Amino acid sequence: MNVTSVSFPYGESIHWFSPQKIQSLPDNQLKDWLLATGSLTQRLKTHCTHFEVKILGEHLLTPLQDEFPSHREPVWIREVLLCLDGTPWVFARTLIPQNILDSTRNQFTHLGTRPLGELLFTSPDITPGNIEVAQFETCGRLAALATSLNQQVDASLWGRRRYFNLHDSQLIVSEIFLPAAVEHINNV
Numbered sequence: 001m002n003v004t005s006v007s008f009p010y011g012e013s014i015h016w017f018s019p020q021k022i023q024s025l026p027d028n029q030l031k032d033w034l035l036a037t038g039s040l041t042q043r044l045k046t047h048c049t050h051f052e053v054k055i056l057g058e059h060l061l062t063p064l065q066d067e068f069p070s071h072r073e074p075v076w077i078r079e080v081l082l083c084l085d086g087t088p089w090v091f092a093r094t095l096i097p098q099n100i101l102d103s104t105r106n107q108f109t110h111l112g113t114r115p116l117g118e119l120l121f122t123s124p125d126i127t128p129g130n131i132e133v134a135q136f137e138t139c140g141r142l143a144a145l146a147t148s149l150n151q152q153v154d155a156s157l158w159g160r161r162r163y164f165n166l167h168d169s170q171l172i173v174s175e176i177f178l179p180a181a182v183e184h185i186n187n188v
Protein backbone atom coordinates (compact mmCIF):
# COMPACT_ATOMS: atom_id res chain seq x y z
CA MET A 1 0.00 0.00 0.00
CA ASN A 2 1.73 3.15 -1.18
CA VAL A 3 -0.41 5.61 0.77
CA THR A 4 1.45 7.67 3.31
CA SER A 5 0.64 10.34 5.82
CA VAL A 6 2.57 12.73 3.55
CA SER A 7 -0.70 13.58 1.80
CA PHE A 8 -2.76 13.95 5.00
CA PRO A 9 -5.40 15.37 5.09
CA TYR A 10 -7.13 13.56 2.24
CA GLY A 11 -10.65 14.80 2.98
CA GLU A 12 -12.45 16.79 0.33
CA SER A 13 -15.35 19.20 0.48
CA ILE A 14 -18.56 17.44 -0.36
CA HIS A 15 -22.28 18.21 -0.20
CA TRP A 16 -23.92 15.80 2.22
CA PHE A 17 -27.60 14.91 1.92
CA SER A 18 -30.20 13.62 4.28
CA PRO A 19 -31.05 10.08 3.06
CA GLN A 20 -34.67 11.17 2.64
CA LYS A 21 -33.62 13.87 0.18
CA ILE A 22 -31.14 12.07 -2.02
CA GLN A 23 -33.12 10.45 -4.83
CA SER A 24 -30.45 8.19 -6.10
CA LEU A 25 -29.29 6.12 -3.13
CA PRO A 26 -27.68 2.94 -4.46
CA ASP A 27 -30.35 0.28 -5.05
CA ASN A 28 -28.17 -2.55 -3.79
CA GLN A 29 -26.74 -3.92 -0.56
CA LEU A 30 -24.51 -0.86 -0.14
CA LYS A 31 -27.58 1.20 0.77
CA ASP A 32 -28.04 -0.86 3.94
CA TRP A 33 -24.40 -0.23 4.95
CA LEU A 34 -24.76 3.50 4.30
CA LEU A 35 -27.78 3.77 6.59
CA ALA A 36 -26.81 1.26 9.31
CA THR A 37 -26.72 2.80 12.80
CA GLY A 38 -24.50 0.41 14.75
CA SER A 39 -20.70 0.14 14.93
CA LEU A 40 -19.21 -0.13 11.46
CA THR A 41 -16.10 -1.65 13.01
CA GLN A 42 -18.08 -4.51 14.52
CA ARG A 43 -19.82 -5.14 11.21
CA LEU A 44 -16.58 -5.07 9.23
CA LYS A 45 -14.97 -7.53 11.62
CA THR A 46 -17.58 -10.14 10.65
CA HIS A 47 -16.23 -10.01 7.09
CA CYS A 48 -12.58 -10.73 7.80
CA THR A 49 -10.09 -12.66 9.88
CA HIS A 50 -7.81 -9.70 10.57
CA PHE A 51 -9.13 -6.18 11.06
CA GLU A 52 -6.74 -3.22 11.23
CA VAL A 53 -6.96 0.55 11.60
CA LYS A 54 -4.22 2.26 9.57
CA ILE A 55 -3.75 5.87 10.63
CA LEU A 56 -3.22 8.30 7.76
CA GLY A 57 -2.95 11.29 10.05
CA GLU A 58 -4.27 13.04 13.14
CA HIS A 59 -3.91 16.72 13.97
CA LEU A 60 -5.64 19.88 15.08
CA LEU A 61 -6.71 21.39 11.75
CA THR A 62 -9.29 23.85 10.47
CA PRO A 63 -12.28 21.98 8.98
CA LEU A 64 -12.93 22.21 5.25
CA GLN A 65 -15.32 24.95 4.16
CA ASP A 66 -18.86 24.22 5.38
CA GLU A 67 -17.70 20.89 6.86
CA PHE A 68 -18.36 21.87 10.47
CA PRO A 69 -20.17 25.27 10.45
CA SER A 70 -20.41 25.48 14.25
CA HIS A 71 -16.63 25.12 14.50
CA ARG A 72 -14.44 27.35 12.40
CA GLU A 73 -11.56 26.99 14.87
CA PRO A 74 -9.18 24.04 14.57
CA VAL A 75 -10.66 20.68 15.55
CA TRP A 76 -9.03 17.27 16.03
CA ILE A 77 -9.06 15.60 12.61
CA ARG A 78 -8.31 11.86 12.36
CA GLU A 79 -8.12 10.09 9.02
CA VAL A 80 -7.75 6.34 8.85
CA LEU A 81 -8.15 3.36 6.57
CA LEU A 82 -10.14 0.44 7.91
CA CYS A 83 -8.48 -2.67 6.50
CA LEU A 84 -9.90 -6.18 6.25
CA ASP A 85 -7.28 -8.92 5.82
CA GLY A 86 -4.90 -6.26 4.54
CA THR A 87 -7.33 -4.66 2.06
CA PRO A 88 -8.56 -1.10 2.76
CA TRP A 89 -12.35 -1.09 2.73
CA VAL A 90 -13.19 2.30 4.30
CA PHE A 91 -11.59 5.73 4.43
CA ALA A 92 -12.78 7.47 7.59
CA ARG A 93 -12.39 11.14 8.57
CA THR A 94 -13.43 12.19 12.06
CA LEU A 95 -13.76 15.73 13.38
CA ILE A 96 -13.75 16.29 17.14
CA PRO A 97 -14.08 19.81 18.61
CA GLN A 98 -11.74 20.98 21.38
CA ASN A 99 -14.49 21.04 24.02
CA ILE A 100 -15.05 17.30 23.52
CA LEU A 101 -11.32 16.63 23.68
CA ASP A 102 -11.22 18.53 26.96
CA SER A 103 -14.32 16.89 28.47
CA THR A 104 -13.09 13.38 27.62
CA ARG A 105 -9.60 13.90 29.01
CA ASN A 106 -8.17 13.58 25.52
CA GLN A 107 -9.14 9.93 25.16
CA PHE A 108 -9.78 10.57 21.45
CA THR A 109 -6.30 11.94 20.82
CA HIS A 110 -4.67 8.86 22.34
CA LEU A 111 -6.67 6.23 20.46
CA GLY A 112 -3.79 5.08 18.30
CA THR A 113 -4.86 2.11 16.20
CA ARG A 114 -7.81 1.28 18.44
CA PRO A 115 -11.05 1.74 16.47
CA LEU A 116 -12.88 4.95 17.36
CA GLY A 117 -16.07 2.93 17.63
CA GLU A 118 -14.72 1.30 20.79
CA LEU A 119 -15.12 4.68 22.47
CA LEU A 120 -18.24 5.85 20.70
CA PHE A 121 -20.34 2.74 21.29
CA THR A 122 -19.26 2.04 24.86
CA SER A 123 -19.64 5.48 26.45
CA PRO A 124 -23.07 6.08 28.04
CA ASP A 125 -22.60 9.82 27.44
CA ILE A 126 -22.33 9.48 23.65
CA THR A 127 -25.46 9.03 21.53
CA PRO A 128 -25.55 8.47 17.77
CA GLY A 129 -27.25 11.28 15.85
CA ASN A 130 -28.24 11.90 12.25
CA ILE A 131 -26.79 10.19 9.19
CA GLU A 132 -26.14 11.97 5.91
CA VAL A 133 -24.96 10.44 2.64
CA ALA A 134 -22.97 11.65 -0.36
CA GLN A 135 -21.60 10.54 -3.69
CA PHE A 136 -17.96 11.26 -4.54
CA GLU A 137 -17.06 11.81 -8.16
CA THR A 138 -14.42 9.63 -9.79
CA CYS A 139 -12.19 12.69 -10.28
CA GLY A 140 -11.93 13.72 -6.63
CA ARG A 141 -9.22 13.38 -4.00
CA LEU A 142 -10.80 10.32 -2.44
CA ALA A 143 -11.05 8.59 -5.81
CA ALA A 144 -7.35 9.36 -6.25
CA LEU A 145 -6.70 7.84 -2.82
CA ALA A 146 -8.56 4.67 -3.88
CA THR A 147 -6.50 4.52 -7.08
CA SER A 148 -3.30 4.92 -5.07
CA LEU A 149 -4.47 1.91 -3.09
CA ASN A 150 -4.57 -0.04 -6.35
CA GLN A 151 -8.35 -0.09 -6.32
CA GLN A 152 -9.98 0.71 -9.66
CA VAL A 153 -12.62 3.45 -9.42
CA ASP A 154 -15.19 2.56 -12.10
CA ALA A 155 -18.07 4.50 -10.57
CA SER A 156 -18.60 7.28 -8.05
CA LEU A 157 -17.89 6.42 -4.44
CA TRP A 158 -20.49 6.51 -1.73
CA GLY A 159 -20.02 7.70 1.81
CA ARG A 160 -21.94 8.62 4.89
CA ARG A 161 -21.45 11.12 7.69
CA ARG A 162 -22.65 10.34 11.20
CA TYR A 163 -23.08 12.81 14.03
CA PHE A 164 -22.41 11.66 17.60
CA ASN A 165 -23.76 13.73 20.48
CA LEU A 166 -21.80 14.28 23.67
CA HIS A 167 -23.22 16.62 26.33
CA ASP A 168 -24.08 19.77 24.37
CA SER A 169 -21.63 19.17 21.52
CA GLN A 170 -21.17 16.89 18.53
CA LEU A 171 -18.41 15.08 16.71
CA ILE A 172 -18.64 14.00 13.09
CA VAL A 173 -17.51 10.72 11.56
CA SER A 174 -17.36 10.41 7.77
CA GLU A 175 -16.89 6.99 6.18
CA ILE A 176 -16.31 6.43 2.48
CA PHE A 177 -16.67 2.89 1.12
CA LEU A 178 -13.76 2.07 -1.16
CA PRO A 179 -14.19 -0.03 -4.33
CA ALA A 180 -12.93 -3.22 -2.62
CA ALA A 181 -15.71 -2.91 -0.02
CA VAL A 182 -18.40 -2.16 -2.61
CA GLU A 183 -17.31 -5.14 -4.70
CA HIS A 184 -17.67 -7.46 -1.74
CA ILE A 185 -20.82 -5.93 -0.27
CA ASN A 186 -22.74 -6.03 -3.56
CA ASN A 187 -21.63 -9.55 -4.41
CA VAL A 188 -22.10 -11.41 -1.17
Ligand SMILES: C=C(O[C@@H]1C=C(C(=O)O)C=C[C@H]1O)C(=O)O
Residues within 6 Å of the ligand: 038, 039, 040, 041, 042, 053, 078, 079, 080, 082, 090, 092, 093, 094, 114, 115, 116, 117, 118, 120, 173, 175
Ligand atom coordinates in the same frame (compact mmCIF):
# COMPACT_ATOMS: atom_id res chain seq x y z
C1 LIG B 1 -17.44 5.04 14.39
C2 LIG B 1 -16.82 3.88 14.31
O1 LIG B 1 -15.45 3.79 14.35
C3 LIG B 1 -14.78 3.43 13.15
C4 LIG B 1 -13.35 3.65 13.40
C5 LIG B 1 -12.74 4.84 13.05
C6 LIG B 1 -11.37 5.20 13.54
O2 LIG B 1 -10.72 4.34 14.23
O3 LIG B 1 -10.92 6.33 13.26
C7 LIG B 1 -13.41 5.76 12.23
C8 LIG B 1 -14.64 5.47 11.72
C9 LIG B 1 -15.39 4.27 12.05
O4 LIG B 1 -15.72 3.53 10.94
C10 LIG B 1 -17.57 2.60 14.16
O5 LIG B 1 -16.96 1.53 14.41
O6 LIG B 1 -18.78 2.68 13.82
